[in-house]
Amino acid sequence: MRRDTERGIVAGVCAGLGQRLGIDPILIRVAFVVITIATAGFAVIGYALAWLVIPAESAARSAAPRAPRTATGWARPANWKVAAGTGMLSLSLLLVLRELGIWWSDALVWPLVLAASGGALLWRQSRVMSPALDEAPGTASTRATRRRGNLADLYRGGFGVALVIGAVLLFLSANDALGQTRDVVLTAIAAIFALALILAPFLWRLGRNLAAERAARIRSQERAELAAHLHDSVLQTLTLVQKRAGDPREVAQLARRQERELRSWLFDAKRAPPSESLATALDAAAVDVEEAHGVPIETVVVGDLPVDERAEAVVAAAREALVNAAKFAPDAGEIAVYAELGEGRAQVFVRDRGPGFDPGTVPGDRRGVRESIVGRMERFGGKAEIRSRPGAGTEIELTMEMAEA
Protein backbone atom coordinates (compact mmCIF):
# COMPACT_ATOMS: atom_id res chain seq x y z
CA MET A 1 0.00 0.00 0.00
CA ARG A 2 1.15 3.56 -0.77
CA ARG A 3 -0.05 6.98 0.34
CA ASP A 4 -1.51 8.96 -2.55
CA THR A 5 -0.04 12.40 -1.88
CA GLU A 6 -1.26 13.84 -5.16
CA ARG A 7 -4.96 13.23 -4.44
CA GLY A 8 -4.68 13.37 -0.65
CA ILE A 9 -5.81 16.27 1.52
CA VAL A 10 -3.34 15.97 4.40
CA ALA A 11 -0.83 13.16 3.76
CA GLY A 12 -2.78 10.94 1.37
CA VAL A 13 -3.43 8.10 3.84
CA CYS A 14 -7.19 7.96 3.17
CA ALA A 15 -6.69 8.38 -0.59
CA GLY A 16 -4.11 5.57 -0.58
CA LEU A 17 -6.36 3.32 1.50
CA GLY A 18 -9.29 4.04 -0.83
CA GLN A 19 -7.15 3.17 -3.85
CA ARG A 20 -5.97 -0.04 -2.18
CA LEU A 21 -9.49 -1.16 -1.21
CA GLY A 22 -11.15 0.11 -4.37
CA ILE A 23 -13.42 2.47 -2.39
CA ASP A 24 -14.03 6.17 -3.01
CA PRO A 25 -11.59 8.07 -0.73
CA ILE A 26 -14.43 10.40 0.35
CA LEU A 27 -16.15 7.45 2.06
CA ILE A 28 -12.90 6.58 3.85
CA ARG A 29 -12.54 10.21 4.98
CA VAL A 30 -16.10 10.31 6.31
CA ALA A 31 -15.48 7.03 8.17
CA PHE A 32 -12.24 8.45 9.55
CA VAL A 33 -13.99 11.59 10.86
CA VAL A 34 -16.69 9.44 12.51
CA ILE A 35 -14.06 7.18 14.13
CA THR A 36 -12.09 10.23 15.28
CA ILE A 37 -15.16 11.66 17.01
CA ALA A 38 -16.05 8.26 18.50
CA THR A 39 -12.56 7.73 19.90
CA ALA A 40 -12.24 11.28 21.23
CA GLY A 41 -9.46 12.05 18.77
CA PHE A 42 -7.34 8.92 19.19
CA ALA A 43 -7.81 7.97 15.53
CA VAL A 44 -5.62 10.96 14.66
CA ILE A 45 -2.70 9.13 16.29
CA GLY A 46 -3.40 6.19 14.00
CA TYR A 47 -3.39 8.55 11.03
CA ALA A 48 -0.05 10.00 12.13
CA LEU A 49 1.41 6.50 12.50
CA ALA A 50 0.16 5.54 9.03
CA TRP A 51 1.70 8.76 7.67
CA LEU A 52 5.06 7.77 9.12
CA VAL A 53 5.04 4.10 8.20
CA ILE A 54 3.36 4.00 4.77
CA PRO A 55 5.59 5.32 1.97
CA ALA A 56 4.22 7.93 -0.42
CA GLU A 57 3.38 6.88 -3.95
CA SER A 58 5.17 9.82 -5.60
CA ALA A 59 8.24 9.34 -3.35
CA ALA A 60 8.31 5.63 -4.12
CA ARG A 61 8.11 6.40 -7.84
CA SER A 62 10.80 9.06 -7.84
CA ALA A 63 13.10 7.04 -5.56
CA ALA A 64 13.43 4.26 -8.11
CA PRO A 65 15.87 5.84 -10.55
CA ARG A 66 17.85 7.61 -7.84
CA ALA A 67 20.89 6.36 -5.96
CA PRO A 68 20.71 2.92 -4.35
CA ARG A 69 19.28 2.69 -0.85
CA THR A 70 22.72 2.18 0.62
CA ALA A 71 23.61 5.72 -0.40
CA THR A 72 23.33 8.23 2.38
CA GLY A 73 22.00 11.77 2.26
CA TRP A 74 19.70 14.31 3.81
CA ALA A 75 16.68 12.96 1.95
CA ARG A 76 16.87 9.59 3.75
CA PRO A 77 15.17 9.84 7.11
CA ALA A 78 16.15 6.37 8.40
CA ASN A 79 18.68 7.69 10.92
CA TRP A 80 16.25 10.27 12.28
CA LYS A 81 13.58 7.61 12.66
CA VAL A 82 16.00 5.40 14.61
CA ALA A 83 17.01 8.32 16.83
CA ALA A 84 13.42 9.43 17.47
CA GLY A 85 12.30 5.83 18.03
CA THR A 86 15.10 5.20 20.54
CA GLY A 87 14.24 8.43 22.38
CA MET A 88 10.56 7.51 22.56
CA LEU A 89 11.31 3.98 23.75
CA SER A 90 13.54 5.45 26.47
CA LEU A 91 10.75 7.84 27.45
CA SER A 92 8.32 4.93 27.57
CA LEU A 93 10.68 2.90 29.79
CA LEU A 94 11.16 5.87 32.14
CA LEU A 95 7.39 6.37 32.38
CA VAL A 96 6.93 2.69 33.26
CA LEU A 97 9.66 2.89 35.93
CA ARG A 98 8.00 6.02 37.31
CA GLU A 99 4.64 4.25 37.49
CA LEU A 100 6.28 1.30 39.26
CA GLY A 101 7.80 3.65 41.83
CA ILE A 102 11.37 2.98 40.75
CA TRP A 103 12.23 6.62 40.42
CA TRP A 104 14.88 9.14 41.33
CA SER A 105 13.98 12.50 39.86
CA ASP A 106 11.83 14.02 37.10
CA ALA A 107 14.86 16.06 36.09
CA LEU A 108 16.35 12.86 34.64
CA VAL A 109 13.64 12.32 32.00
CA TRP A 110 14.52 14.72 29.18
CA PRO A 111 18.32 14.47 29.57
CA LEU A 112 18.09 10.68 29.33
CA VAL A 113 15.73 10.82 26.33
CA LEU A 114 17.99 13.31 24.53
CA ALA A 115 21.09 11.26 25.38
CA ALA A 116 19.45 8.07 24.06
CA SER A 117 18.45 9.82 20.81
CA GLY A 118 21.87 11.35 20.37
CA GLY A 119 23.57 8.05 21.16
CA ALA A 120 21.41 6.25 18.57
CA LEU A 121 22.24 8.88 15.95
CA LEU A 122 25.96 8.58 16.70
CA TRP A 123 25.76 4.80 16.59
CA ARG A 124 24.15 4.97 13.16
CA GLN A 125 26.84 7.40 11.99
CA SER A 126 29.68 5.26 13.31
CA ARG A 127 28.20 2.29 11.43
CA VAL A 128 28.03 4.24 8.18
CA MET A 129 31.44 5.86 8.62
CA SER A 130 33.26 2.74 9.83
CA PRO A 131 36.74 2.46 8.27
CA ALA A 132 36.00 -1.10 7.17
CA LEU A 133 33.20 0.14 4.98
CA ASP A 134 35.01 3.20 3.73
CA GLU A 135 38.20 1.38 2.90
CA ALA A 136 36.52 -1.65 1.39
CA PRO A 137 37.53 -2.27 -2.18
CA GLY A 138 35.19 -1.17 -4.88
CA THR A 139 34.93 0.59 -8.14
CA ALA A 140 35.75 4.25 -8.19
CA SER A 141 32.09 5.19 -8.62
CA THR A 142 30.96 3.23 -5.55
CA ARG A 143 33.76 4.82 -3.53
CA ALA A 144 32.62 8.24 -4.76
CA THR A 145 29.05 7.52 -3.62
CA ARG A 146 30.30 6.52 -0.17
CA ARG A 147 32.42 9.66 0.16
CA ARG A 148 29.67 12.01 -0.99
CA GLY A 149 27.49 10.43 1.70
CA ASN A 150 30.19 10.81 4.33
CA LEU A 151 30.12 14.62 4.20
CA ALA A 152 26.40 14.60 4.98
CA ASP A 153 26.95 11.86 7.58
CA LEU A 154 29.63 13.90 9.31
CA TYR A 155 27.26 16.87 9.48
CA ARG A 156 24.45 14.69 10.79
CA GLY A 157 26.87 13.06 13.26
CA GLY A 158 27.32 16.59 14.66
CA PHE A 159 23.64 16.60 15.56
CA GLY A 160 24.14 13.41 17.55
CA VAL A 161 27.02 15.00 19.47
CA ALA A 162 24.92 18.13 20.03
CA LEU A 163 22.03 16.05 21.38
CA VAL A 164 24.28 14.23 23.85
CA ILE A 165 25.98 17.46 24.98
CA GLY A 166 22.55 19.13 25.26
CA ALA A 167 21.36 16.24 27.43
CA VAL A 168 24.34 16.62 29.79
CA LEU A 169 23.86 20.42 30.03
CA LEU A 170 20.12 19.97 30.65
CA PHE A 171 20.85 17.46 33.40
CA LEU A 172 23.44 19.71 35.05
CA SER A 173 21.14 22.73 34.74
CA ALA A 174 18.17 20.82 36.23
CA ASN A 175 20.31 19.89 39.22
CA ASP A 176 21.65 23.44 39.68
CA ALA A 177 25.17 22.18 39.02
CA LEU A 178 25.65 24.83 36.35
CA GLY A 179 24.99 27.71 38.74
CA GLN A 180 28.57 28.23 39.79
CA THR A 181 30.04 27.66 36.35
CA ARG A 182 27.36 29.46 34.31
CA ASP A 183 29.66 32.38 33.41
CA VAL A 184 32.49 30.08 32.32
CA VAL A 185 30.13 27.99 30.18
CA LEU A 186 28.60 31.08 28.55
CA THR A 187 32.06 32.48 27.78
CA ALA A 188 33.14 29.16 26.27
CA ILE A 189 29.99 28.96 24.13
CA ALA A 190 30.47 32.55 22.89
CA ALA A 191 34.14 31.84 22.07
CA ILE A 192 33.27 28.68 20.18
CA PHE A 193 30.56 30.53 18.25
CA ALA A 194 32.97 33.34 17.31
CA LEU A 195 35.66 30.86 16.26
CA ALA A 196 33.13 28.97 14.15
CA LEU A 197 32.13 32.22 12.41
CA ILE A 198 35.76 33.15 11.73
CA LEU A 199 36.85 29.71 10.56
CA ALA A 200 33.69 28.77 8.63
CA PRO A 201 34.76 30.24 5.23
CA PHE A 202 38.21 28.61 5.46
CA LEU A 203 36.77 25.27 6.49
CA TRP A 204 34.18 25.51 3.73
CA ARG A 205 36.88 26.22 1.13
CA LEU A 206 39.08 23.44 2.50
CA GLY A 207 36.16 21.03 2.29
CA ARG A 208 35.44 22.03 -1.30
CA ASN A 209 39.09 21.65 -2.29
CA LEU A 210 39.23 18.22 -0.68
CA ALA A 211 36.05 17.20 -2.48
CA ALA A 212 37.46 18.43 -5.82
CA GLU A 213 40.73 16.59 -5.19
CA ARG A 214 38.85 13.40 -4.34
CA ALA A 215 36.70 13.72 -7.46
CA ALA A 216 39.81 14.16 -9.62
CA ARG A 217 41.46 11.12 -8.02
CA ILE A 218 38.33 9.03 -8.54
CA ARG A 219 38.12 10.11 -12.20
CA SER A 220 41.78 9.23 -12.67
CA GLN A 221 41.21 5.77 -11.13
CA GLU A 222 38.20 5.22 -13.37
CA ARG A 223 40.26 6.15 -16.44
CA ALA A 224 43.02 3.75 -15.33
CA GLU A 225 40.47 0.93 -14.85
CA LEU A 226 38.99 1.61 -18.27
CA ALA A 227 42.41 1.66 -19.93
CA ALA A 228 43.43 -1.56 -18.16
CA HIS A 229 40.26 -3.33 -19.22
CA LEU A 230 40.52 -2.19 -22.84
CA HIS A 231 44.16 -3.26 -22.89
CA ASP A 232 43.38 -6.71 -21.51
CA SER A 233 40.44 -7.32 -23.79
CA VAL A 234 40.34 -5.35 -27.04
CA LEU A 235 44.07 -4.79 -27.58
CA GLN A 236 44.93 -8.40 -26.73
CA THR A 237 42.28 -9.64 -29.14
CA LEU A 238 43.57 -7.35 -31.88
CA THR A 239 47.07 -8.79 -31.33
CA LEU A 240 45.65 -12.30 -31.69
CA VAL A 241 43.74 -11.26 -34.82
CA GLN A 242 46.99 -10.00 -36.37
CA LYS A 243 48.72 -13.27 -35.49
CA ARG A 244 45.96 -15.40 -36.99
CA ALA A 245 45.11 -13.24 -39.96
CA GLY A 246 45.44 -16.29 -42.22
CA ASP A 247 42.53 -18.12 -40.61
CA PRO A 248 39.32 -16.11 -41.27
CA ARG A 249 37.16 -18.50 -39.23
CA GLU A 250 39.24 -18.11 -36.12
CA VAL A 251 39.46 -14.34 -36.62
CA ALA A 252 35.65 -14.14 -36.83
CA GLN A 253 35.35 -16.28 -33.69
CA LEU A 254 37.75 -14.02 -31.80
CA ALA A 255 35.86 -10.91 -32.93
CA ARG A 256 32.51 -12.39 -31.85
CA ARG A 257 33.86 -13.34 -28.43
CA GLN A 258 35.38 -9.90 -27.94
CA GLU A 259 32.18 -8.18 -29.02
CA ARG A 260 30.14 -10.21 -26.52
CA GLU A 261 32.58 -9.46 -23.71
CA LEU A 262 32.75 -5.75 -24.48
CA ARG A 263 28.96 -5.38 -24.78
CA SER A 264 28.50 -7.16 -21.47
CA TRP A 265 31.11 -4.96 -19.79
CA LEU A 266 29.69 -1.73 -21.21
CA PHE A 267 25.96 -2.26 -20.86
CA ASP A 268 25.35 -4.96 -18.27
CA ALA A 269 25.42 -2.95 -15.03
CA LYS A 270 24.68 -5.98 -12.86
CA ARG A 271 27.60 -8.09 -14.03
CA ALA A 272 27.80 -11.21 -11.96
CA PRO A 273 31.26 -12.27 -10.89
CA PRO A 274 32.63 -15.02 -13.13
CA SER A 275 32.62 -17.45 -10.25
CA GLU A 276 31.92 -17.64 -6.53
CA SER A 277 35.31 -19.20 -5.93
CA LEU A 278 38.66 -17.54 -6.57
CA ALA A 279 40.30 -20.93 -7.27
CA THR A 280 37.71 -21.70 -9.96
CA ALA A 281 38.07 -18.21 -11.44
CA LEU A 282 41.86 -18.62 -11.68
CA ASP A 283 41.45 -22.03 -13.31
CA ALA A 284 38.93 -20.61 -15.78
CA ALA A 285 41.27 -17.72 -16.69
CA ALA A 286 44.14 -20.19 -17.28
CA VAL A 287 41.96 -22.42 -19.49
CA ASP A 288 40.76 -19.34 -21.41
CA VAL A 289 44.32 -18.15 -22.14
CA GLU A 290 45.41 -21.70 -22.97
CA GLU A 291 42.63 -22.02 -25.56
CA ALA A 292 43.09 -18.54 -27.04
CA HIS A 293 46.88 -18.70 -27.36
CA GLY A 294 47.49 -22.43 -27.71
CA VAL A 295 50.14 -22.70 -25.01
CA PRO A 296 50.10 -25.30 -22.20
CA ILE A 297 49.40 -23.88 -18.72
CA GLU A 298 49.73 -25.91 -15.54
CA THR A 299 47.67 -24.56 -12.65
CA VAL A 300 48.09 -25.55 -9.01
CA VAL A 301 45.80 -23.85 -6.49
CA VAL A 302 45.97 -24.45 -2.73
CA GLY A 303 42.98 -23.29 -0.65
CA ASP A 304 40.20 -21.00 -1.78
CA LEU A 305 38.62 -17.61 -1.12
CA PRO A 306 35.33 -16.00 -2.09
CA VAL A 307 35.25 -13.77 -5.15
CA ASP A 308 34.94 -10.06 -4.44
CA GLU A 309 36.29 -7.04 -6.28
CA ARG A 310 39.83 -7.58 -4.94
CA ALA A 311 39.74 -11.21 -6.04
CA GLU A 312 38.52 -10.13 -9.47
CA ALA A 313 41.51 -7.77 -9.69
CA VAL A 314 43.86 -10.68 -8.80
CA VAL A 315 42.27 -12.86 -11.51
CA ALA A 316 42.50 -10.05 -14.09
CA ALA A 317 46.16 -9.36 -13.22
CA ALA A 318 47.04 -13.10 -13.30
CA ARG A 319 45.28 -13.42 -16.62
CA GLU A 320 47.28 -10.51 -18.03
CA ALA A 321 50.51 -12.13 -16.74
CA LEU A 322 49.51 -15.39 -18.48
CA VAL A 323 48.70 -13.58 -21.73
CA ASN A 324 52.08 -11.84 -21.62
CA ALA A 325 53.84 -15.17 -21.01
CA ALA A 326 51.90 -16.78 -23.88
CA LYS A 327 52.72 -13.88 -26.20
CA PHE A 328 56.39 -13.45 -25.40
CA ALA A 329 57.36 -17.05 -24.55
CA PRO A 330 55.14 -19.15 -26.85
CA ASP A 331 57.77 -21.82 -27.46
CA ALA A 332 59.27 -21.99 -23.97
CA GLY A 333 57.18 -24.89 -22.77
CA GLU A 334 54.62 -24.94 -20.05
CA ILE A 335 53.59 -21.80 -18.16
CA ALA A 336 53.13 -22.47 -14.44
CA VAL A 337 50.52 -20.88 -12.19
CA TYR A 338 50.79 -21.51 -8.46
CA ALA A 339 48.27 -19.92 -6.10
CA GLU A 340 48.00 -19.97 -2.31
CA LEU A 341 44.59 -18.77 -1.17
CA GLY A 342 43.67 -18.52 2.49
CA GLU A 343 44.35 -16.83 5.84
CA GLY A 344 42.97 -13.60 4.41
CA ARG A 345 45.53 -13.45 1.63
CA ALA A 346 45.76 -14.42 -2.02
CA GLN A 347 49.21 -15.06 -3.44
CA VAL A 348 49.58 -16.02 -7.09
CA PHE A 349 52.81 -16.83 -8.96
CA VAL A 350 52.96 -16.96 -12.77
CA ARG A 351 56.21 -18.40 -14.16
CA ASP A 352 57.47 -18.98 -17.66
CA ARG A 353 60.80 -20.19 -19.03
CA GLY A 354 60.86 -17.69 -21.85
CA PRO A 355 63.58 -15.24 -22.89
CA GLY A 356 62.85 -12.94 -19.94
CA PHE A 357 63.26 -9.18 -20.01
CA ASP A 358 64.62 -6.29 -18.04
CA PRO A 359 61.60 -4.62 -16.33
CA GLY A 360 63.50 -1.32 -16.33
CA THR A 361 63.69 -1.18 -20.11
CA VAL A 362 59.97 -1.63 -20.86
CA PRO A 363 58.87 1.31 -23.07
CA GLY A 364 56.41 3.80 -21.53
CA ASP A 365 53.69 3.11 -24.09
CA ARG A 366 53.51 -0.61 -23.16
CA ARG A 367 50.75 -0.60 -20.58
CA GLY A 368 50.33 -4.34 -19.99
CA VAL A 369 52.72 -4.83 -17.07
CA ARG A 370 52.53 -1.30 -15.68
CA GLU A 371 48.77 -0.72 -15.74
CA SER A 372 47.04 -4.09 -16.11
CA ILE A 373 49.21 -5.90 -13.56
CA VAL A 374 51.10 -3.55 -11.22
CA GLY A 375 48.65 -0.59 -11.41
CA ARG A 376 45.58 -2.77 -11.08
CA MET A 377 46.92 -4.62 -8.02
CA GLU A 378 47.91 -1.34 -6.35
CA ARG A 379 44.52 0.27 -7.02
CA PHE A 380 42.88 -2.52 -5.04
CA GLY A 381 45.42 -2.45 -2.21
CA GLY A 382 47.65 -5.31 -3.35
CA LYS A 383 51.09 -5.51 -4.94
CA ALA A 384 52.78 -7.15 -7.90
CA GLU A 385 56.46 -8.07 -8.07
CA ILE A 386 58.15 -8.91 -11.34
CA ARG A 387 61.31 -10.98 -11.28
CA SER A 388 62.86 -11.37 -14.70
CA ARG A 389 66.30 -11.37 -16.30
CA PRO A 390 67.10 -11.68 -19.99
CA GLY A 391 67.47 -15.40 -20.72
CA ALA A 392 66.24 -16.58 -17.31
CA GLY A 393 62.45 -16.55 -17.68
CA THR A 394 59.94 -14.43 -15.78
CA GLU A 395 58.11 -14.81 -12.51
CA ILE A 396 55.27 -12.49 -11.51
CA GLU A 397 54.12 -12.59 -7.90
CA LEU A 398 50.71 -11.11 -7.07
CA THR A 399 49.77 -10.55 -3.42
CA MET A 400 46.44 -9.26 -2.12
CA GLU A 401 45.18 -9.09 1.46
CA MET A 402 41.50 -10.01 1.51
CA ALA A 403 38.61 -11.37 3.56
CA GLU A 404 38.67 -15.01 4.67
CA ALA A 405 36.01 -17.35 3.22
Place this chain on the structure above:
Amino acid sequence: MTARTDRVSLVAGVLIIVIGVVMMLDQSSDLELSGGVLAALFVGVFGLILLLSGLFEDR
Protein backbone atom coordinates in the same frame (compact mmCIF):
# COMPACT_ATOMS: atom_id res chain seq x y z
CA MET B 1 5.51 -10.50 -10.04
CA THR B 2 5.55 -11.71 -6.46
CA ALA B 3 4.11 -9.59 -3.66
CA ARG B 4 6.51 -8.94 -0.78
CA THR B 5 5.33 -8.56 2.77
CA ASP B 6 6.13 -5.18 4.26
CA ARG B 7 7.36 -6.34 7.66
CA VAL B 8 7.28 -2.90 9.27
CA SER B 9 3.64 -2.32 8.29
CA LEU B 10 2.81 -5.82 9.54
CA VAL B 11 4.44 -5.28 12.94
CA ALA B 12 2.98 -1.76 13.18
CA GLY B 13 -0.47 -3.12 12.46
CA VAL B 14 -0.13 -5.83 15.13
CA LEU B 15 1.10 -3.29 17.69
CA ILE B 16 -1.78 -0.92 16.96
CA ILE B 17 -4.24 -3.79 17.32
CA VAL B 18 -2.64 -4.63 20.68
CA ILE B 19 -3.06 -1.00 21.78
CA GLY B 20 -6.68 -1.09 20.63
CA VAL B 21 -7.34 -4.28 22.63
CA VAL B 22 -5.66 -2.83 25.73
CA MET B 23 -7.75 0.35 25.42
CA MET B 24 -10.92 -1.69 24.95
CA LEU B 25 -10.16 -3.75 28.08
CA ASP B 26 -9.41 -0.55 29.96
CA GLN B 27 -12.72 0.99 28.84
CA SER B 28 -14.67 -2.13 29.80
CA SER B 29 -13.04 -2.07 33.27
CA ASP B 30 -11.51 -5.53 32.77
CA LEU B 31 -8.16 -3.82 33.08
CA GLU B 32 -7.43 -0.85 35.30
CA LEU B 33 -4.61 1.16 33.78
CA SER B 34 -3.45 4.56 34.95
CA GLY B 35 -2.85 7.46 32.58
CA GLY B 36 0.90 7.07 33.06
CA VAL B 37 0.90 3.43 31.92
CA LEU B 38 -1.30 4.22 28.92
CA ALA B 39 1.01 7.11 27.98
CA ALA B 40 4.03 4.81 28.33
CA LEU B 41 2.30 2.23 26.12
CA PHE B 42 1.48 4.79 23.41
CA VAL B 43 4.92 6.36 23.43
CA GLY B 44 6.60 2.94 23.49
CA VAL B 45 4.61 1.60 20.55
CA PHE B 46 5.11 4.79 18.57
CA GLY B 47 8.86 4.66 19.29
CA LEU B 48 9.11 0.97 18.40
CA ILE B 49 7.37 1.53 15.07
CA LEU B 50 9.68 4.45 14.28
CA LEU B 51 12.75 2.42 15.27
CA LEU B 52 11.75 -0.57 13.15
CA SER B 53 10.85 1.66 10.25
CA GLY B 54 14.28 3.32 10.40
CA LEU B 55 16.19 0.05 10.82
CA PHE B 56 14.38 -1.74 7.99
CA GLU B 57 14.70 1.19 5.60
CA ASP B 58 18.31 0.14 4.90
CA ARG B 59 17.40 -3.39 3.88
